[in-house]
Amino acid sequence: MNVILDNGTHKIESAGTLKTTPKTIRKITKRAFMRRFTQAERIAIRASVDDIVIDIHEDLKATNNVDLDLADTANALSYLVSAAILTSDRPDEILTDGTQEEV
Amino acid sequence: MTIKTSSLGGGGALPRLAPDLTFPSDKSGISVPALVVVPVTPGVLTTTLSLTGKFDVGLLTYGSLVAEAMTHKLTIDGVVIWNDVGSSNTSETLLDGNTYSEHIQCNSSLLLEINTLTDASVTLNYLARPIL
Numbered sequence A: 001m002n003v004i005l006d007n008g009t010h011k012i013e014s015a016g017t018l019k020t021t022p023k024t025i026r027k028i029t030k031r032a033f034m035r036r037f038t039q040a041e042r043i044a045i046r047a048s049v050d051d052i053v054i055d056i057h058e059d060l061k062a063t064n065n066v067d068l069d070l071a072d073t074a075n076a077l078s079y080l081v082s083a084a085i086l087t088s089d090r091p092d093e094i095l096t097d098g099t100q101e102e103v
Numbered sequence B: 001m002t003i004k005t006s007s008l009g010g011g012g013a014l015p016r017l018a019p020d021l022t023f024p025s026d027k028s029g030i031s032v033p034a035l036v037v038v039p040v041t042p043g044v045l046t047t048t049l050s051l052t053g054k055f056d057v058g059l060l061t062y063g064s065l066v067a068e069a070m071t072h073k074l075t076i077d078g079v080v081i082w083n084d085v086g087s088s089n090t091s092e093t094l095l096d097g098n099t100y101s102e103h104i105q106c107n108s109s110l111l112l113e114i115n116t117l118t119d120a121s122v123t124l125n126y127l128a129r130p131i132l
Helices: A030-035 A039-047 A051-061 A071-082 A090-094
Strands: A002-006 A011-014 A027-029 A065-067 B034-039 B046-052 B055-063 B069-076 B079-087 B092-096 B104-106 B109-115 B121-130
Touching: A027 A030, A030 A051, A030 A065, A039 A051, A051 A071, A071 A090, B034 B046, B046 B055, B046 B121, B055 B109, B069 B092, B104 B109, B109 B121
Parallel strands: none
Antiparallel strands: A002 A011, A011 B046, A027 A065, B034 B121, B046 B109, B055 B092, B055 B104, B055 B121, B069 B079, B069 B109
16 A cells, blocks of 8 residues: 555555646746747847836846746737747747746 | 534534645645546455545545446445445546535545456545544
8 A cells, every 4th residue: 555645643545656746837036037038039138229128127137036927927028029029939938837947 | 501512613523624734835735636546456356545544535536447337335434334336437426525515524544445347547536634
């Protein structure tokens, strides 16, 4: 029998094994988030004179972590597409689940 | 006038959940349903879930079944509650606390066993909450 839980007073066992799904990581560090952009994309963001792009960049600089599920994050990436800094397929790539190394 | 202890809030027969202090940051804990994949030997009674201690059980659902006759046996605190052969579909809900407001409680032990005809692997979705 496989022990699933044993806290001293309660025990859960089964002849089977617990199927666990890895925890989905949706918050990553600012540095990890910036690394998801290519060097050319990062340079384009920094060099942009577009007020909204500048605001997105400043906002990012002020944060520690980036929530990949936040509507603001998705909106910012959409704007970068409209500003021709990102191609239309990049937001989905940038918003993929985080890894253990990115937290 | 006599007031039953069980009628008083917070006392009597009402189950009290044991602490699960890592929920919800750790959703693999005991406050959410868990899924076990159980290899079974056809013709042999196999324990899919064994609880020792005091538990409230709100969900027992088998999945990935071969649709065939199989035995479901449930023993609570040493008393056999279910023990019958029935025709199963590819999934069988034995206890669904959400739909029927059914919950069962064991004070010391619960044993859920299955005996299949040909099926060699089943999955069991269960929710067993330790109570005080």
